[in-house]
Amino acid sequence: MTELLIPFAVVGWLFVSLLIIGLMTNGKQCAIALDQWAGTCLIAGHMADETISAWAHRGQHKRTERLINWLFNDPLHCAKAYVSEMAGTQNNPIYRKE
Numbered sequence: 001m002t003e004l005l006i007p008f009a010v011v012g013w014l015f016v017s018l019l020i021i022g023l024m025t026n027g028k029q030c031a032i033a034l035d036q037w038a039g040t041c042l043i044a045g046h047m048a049d050e051t052i053s054a055w056a057h058r059g060q061h062k063r064t065e066r067l068i069n070w071l072f073n074d075p076l077h078c079a080k081a082y083v084s085e086m087a088g089t090q091n092n093p094i095y096r097k098e
Contacts, residue, residue, distance in 0.1 A: 032090075053081035 022030035032051060039046040039055055046055050056065040057078035065078045074080070084090045 050085055051081050053078045054085040057082040058085075 019030070019034065022033075035051050035053075036049060039050065039052045040048045043052070043055065045059065046052075050058075052064075053068050053072075055061070056068055069075050069077045081090075088096055
């Protein structure tokens with residue numbers, strides 16, 4: 001049984017290590033990437049380049065939206081995330097159309 005746990009422990013350790021390094025070197029972008037990855041893997045109907053905040057607003061998931069807005073202490077956090085996704089303002093300027 002322990003032979004099976006060792007590879008999972010190594011993968012978990014690598015994931016946590018990369019997450020810590022990523023947050024230290026590129027904090028906000030790393031957090032957004034983790035948000036998008038988790039949403040894509042765990043939520044049906046979630047788009048790969050969409051934050052959970054934008055998904056909650058787009059899908060009218062009111063309870064989730066209220067919780068996220070409360071966590072960020074901003075009553076319009078999810079709405080702003082959705083508008084940012086629609087306008088493409090969350091993208092790096094080099095990827096935006098002129």
